[in-house]
Amino acid sequence: MERLAPAKDRLLKSEKNWMNGEVRGKIIVFLCAFIMIAATISITIFLGQKGLQAFIKNGVSLIEFLTSKAWNPSNQPNPLFGALPFIFGSFAVTFLSAIIAAPLGIGAAIFMTEIAPSWGRKILQPVIELLVGIPSVVYGFIGLTVLVPFVRNHIGGLGFSLLSGMIVLSIMILPTITTIATDAMSSLPNSLREGSYALGATRWQTIRKVLVPAAMPTLLTAIVLGMARAFGEALAVQMVIGNVSKFPHSILDPSATLTTIITLNMGNTTFGSIENNVLWSMGFILLVISFAFILIIRYLSSRRKF
Amino acid sequence: MSTLTVTNQVFDVMDLNLWYGDHHALKNINFPINKKEVTAMIGPSGCGKSTFIKTLNLMIKTIPNVKLAGEINFNEKNILSDKIDLVELRKNVGMVFQRGNPFPQSIFDNIAYGPRIHGTRNKKELEGIVVKALMDVGLWDEVKDRLHGPALGLSGGQQQRLCIARALATKPDVLLMDEPTSALDPISTLKIEEMILQLKEKYTIVIVTHNMQQAARVSDKTAFFLMGELVELDSTATIFSHPADERTEGYITGRFG
Numbered sequence: 001m002e003r004l005a006p007a008k009d010r011l012l013k014s015e016k017n018w019m020n021g022e023v024r025g026k027i028i029v030f031l032c033a034f035i036m037i038a039a040t041i042s043i044t045i046f047l048g049q050k051g052l053q054a055f056i057k058n059g060v061s062l063i064e065f066l067t068s069k070a071w072n073p074s075n076q077p078n079p080l081f082g083a084l085p086f087i088f089g090s091f092a093v094t095f096l097s098a099i100i101a102a103p104l105g106i107g108a109a110i111f112m113t114e115i116a117p118s119w120g121r122k123i124l125q126p127v128i129e130l131l132v133g134i135p136s137v138v139y140g141f142i143g144l145t146v147l148v149p150f151v152r153n154h155i156g157g158l159g160f161s162l163l164s165g166m167i168v169l170s171i172m173i174l175p176t177i178t179t180i181a182t183d184a185m186s187s188l189p190n191s192l193r194e195g196s197y198a199l200g201a202t203r204w205q206t207i208r209k210v211l212v213p214a215a216m217p218t219l220l221t222a223i224v225l226g227m228a229r230a231f232g233e234a235l236a237v238q239m240v241i242g243n244v245s246k247f248p249h250s251i252l253d254p255s256a257t258l259t260t261i262i263t264l265n266m267g268n269t270t271f272g273s274i275e276n277n278v279l280w281s282m283g284f285i286l287l288v289i290s291f292a293f294i295l296i297i298r299y300l301s302s303r304r305k306f
Numbered sequence: 307m308s309t310l311t312v313t314n315q316v317f318d319v320m321d322l323n324l325w326y327g328d329h330h331a332l333k334n335i336n337f338p339i340n341k342k343e344v345t346a347m348i349g350p351s352g353c354g355k356s357t358f359i360k361t362l363n364l365m366i367k368t369i370p371n372v373k374l375a376g377e378i379n380f381n382e383k384n385i386l387s388d389k390i391d392l393v394e395l396r397k398n399v400g401m402v403f404q405r406g407n408p409f410p411q412s413i414f415d416n417i418a419y420g421p422r423i424h425g426t427r428n429k430k431e432l433e434g435i436v437v438k439a440l441m442d443v444g445l446w447d448e449v450k451d452r453l454h455g456p457a458l459g460l461s462g463g464q465q466q467r468l469c470i471a472r473a474l475a476t477k478p479d480v481l482l483m484d485e486p487t488s489a490l491d492p493i494s495t496l497k498i499e500e501m502i503l504q505l506k507e508k509y510t511i512v513i514v515t516h517n518m519q520q521a522a523r524v525s526d527k528t529a530f531f532l533m534g535e536l537v538e539l540d541s542t543a544t545i546f547s548h549p550a551d552e553r554t555e556g557y558i559t560g561r562f563g
Binding site: 189191192193194195196197198199200201202205209210213214305306 | 363365368392393394395396397400401403405407408409410411419420422423424458469472473476
């Protein structure tokens with residue numbers, strides 16, 4: 001017959017089990033955090049190493065890469081590695097789409113939080129969620145079938161253009177901006193609204209002079225997050241922008257971005273070749289600029305007032 | 307005699323009833339408020355005193371499902387009629403809330419906010435208004451070197467006095483204060499009470515307070531609210547020495563509430 005351990009021992013033992021559970025839980029969450037950090041660091045190192053190879057091993061000039069407008073890596077014996085048109089294209093579609101989407105998104109957010117908080121939100125919220133759920137290839141497909149012919153017939157040019165790219169992107173980043181801007185506005189304390197109304201301000205004065213300035217850091221964060229998404233988008237842009245390696249001179253000219261050039265060419269180049277390595281360099285530039293976006297967002301968040 | 311009392315009244319509330327949805331929150335309130343007096347409202351939580359003060363500048367209308375009936379005459383005009391100009395009313399009836407709620411802007415811009423939205427653009431004029439308002443609330447010496455610094459950098463008591471200055475900057479006739487010191491320490495409270503005694507030279511003040519000593523210290527008239535009814539309104543000395551209603555006596559002697 002098994003003899004029961006003294007009460008003191010049993011208590012100690014159970015204490016030990018409890019400790020074991022505690023330690024196990026700790027290990028699991030530490031592991032999760034560690035895996036995430038490790039993944040990020042290894043991607044950064046890998047991309048950095050691959051991205052710098054074109055300059056170190058293949059002797060491509062960094063200055064040429066960043067400032068020349070001529071791109072033809074398979075031109076023998078004089079390959080040209082000017083990525084400026086794509087860097088410019090990426091920034092152009094990003095800023096232009098933000099210029100369209102920012103006022104729309106912030107306006108929609110103000111409508112939902114200040115003007116019609118009951119029914120406005122009920123209608124707009126599902127619309128925005130739906131916009132998020134549409135895959136980017138569908139945006140591109142619609143852009144290709146509807147927007148490109150429309151631009152060609154009614155505005156000018158080939159249709160495949162910076163303009164088409166920026167319109168598609170602005171719709172794609174609209175939900176990001178609207179959602180975060182809505183959170184920014186609705187997290188403002190009601191005492192601000194009360195304070196303003198009690199001084200005799202109208203609703204519009206309250207929105208314009210108190211609420212929007214108070215929410216400004218977060219509204220800017222919303223815009224930068226939208227821009228970060230636009231900057232990284234490849235598929236939908238690629239379907240409407242035309243993908244030519246020439247520097248665009250008007251908004252109706254076809255163009256290309258860093259992401260579209262990478263997706264278009266990665267299948268056609270051999271791993272380790274100079275043509276392949278310059279694509280990695282573009283990827284590395286994308287990563288560096290994403291970090292810059294994150295730094296801007298962190299800076300803005302630190303200035304949040306509410 | 308009767309004409310004298312009429313002209314001395316800034317507010318005359320008659321048969322005011324208020325419902326939040328189905329809840330009858332104010333019942334047949336008749337409440338005259340005299341010019342350049344401090345009127346304090348006391349009563350247990352939920353008695354309707356905060357609701358009542360919010361009707362005087364119609365801030366109550368920002369709450370959904372509120373129904374009002376009766377008359378609130380402000381300078382002999384019924385503000386419950388449809389033709390009332392809310393902007394004009396709130397310019398003349400300023401309000402201070404439980405917690406200081408400065409805008410996240412500079413001290414100067416906070417005080418200049420009211421005059422600016424009411425059309426004052428001249429910089430010199432605005433400066434004059436800001437300086438005067440800050441002096442009125444005794445904040446000038448504390449903030450004169452950082453007028454363009456953030457208002458949210460001030461202490462709680464300073465923020466509350468800033469909000470009073472902000473309300474004074476629109477040159478109101480009446481200042482409504484909804485438990486203005488409930489979130490403040492005793493020293494800040496004392497400063498605000500001293501300020502109220504000075505401000506009543508120029509303004510009519512209506513103050514809701516949970517603190518009966520405060521009502522006794524600062525007010526000329528005291529009103530006791532209970533369950534949405536105005537039980538008693540009389541001079542502060544009478545209310546605290548020999549109130550007419552036994553419910554008032556019960557409350558001020560601490561038997562309930």
